[in-house]
Amino acid sequence: MTRRALLVTTSAALCLPALAAEPMRGLRDIAQARGLQFGSMVRGRWLAENRAYADMMVRECGVFVCREAHFGYLERRRGEFDFSQVEKDRDWAEAHRMKLRLHALVWGENAPTWFGDIGDRSEAVRVFEEFIQRACGRFAGRVDSWDVVNEAIKVEHGRADGLRQTVFLDAIGPEIEANALFPNRTNVSFLEIDGDRVRARIFERGVGETLSSGTGASGAAVTAHLLGVPGPIVVELEGGELEVEIGGELEVRLTGWAEPVCSGELSPELLTALSELDQ
DSSP states (O other), rough: OHHHHHHHHHHHHHHHHOOOOOOOHHHHHHHTTTTTTEEEEOOGGGGTTOOOHHHHHHOOOOOEETTTTTHHHHHBBBBBBHHHHHHHHHHHHHHHOOOEEEEEEEEEGGGGTTTGGGGHHHHHHHHHHHHHHHHHHHHHTTEEEEEEEOOBBBGOOOOOOOOOOHHHHTTTGGGGOOOOTTTTOOEEEEEEEEETTTEEEEETTTEOOSSSOHHHHHHHHHHHHTOOSSSSSEETTEEEEEEEEEEEOOOOEOOOOOOOOOOHHHHHHHHHHHHHOOO
């Protein structure tokens, strides 16, 4: 290139208007443009200390997931509630036009250390209900959503139903069918559908958790069937498996092994009482 050509090229380049760098679009704006929401768990205690972290959260997130709403954080000492950090997170999210999601009402990994020492199940239920009423009542209408149950399944704990072994399961689970909300008691089933298999855990009125239940297995299979699971459906129970075939009018046929699990004799007093019922 000649000196004359270089000067002409340089002069032309200098005459071009300066191109302003476009600001980086965050995931928040990209998601919103597509009718979606994007958010992340935010460590609220870092926001005032780390400007780069705070700026990133404002740029990238439309939903602030607050990690400070666990039972173990809000009631570290029994009967003493501390919502201060959640309130700070809520104010910060509101100031930056972010929706707030609280995490999480029930998580076995973050229960108060004192909760497992209560011992009495009815008292554990009362204490836990009080916590939920206090927490949900305080933030009712002031947050966008709650995570209710976190990580309920953990197959490594070795339970046949796959549930995570936690203080909540130990202290409260067996009380469901006799809860005061059901004065005449009730049967309760928990289901997890995986392909054409259903894992079920069943509590029956007057009995508690059962190893197996034909009625419970039928209900679990029909539920899966109505959700589109093809038959035959295998229902896994604490005591074994049942194969369930469901007809066009929801008639049910169960196939499985029947094995004795215990034996006993009726006392003479009970037999006498039963005979008097017929008189």
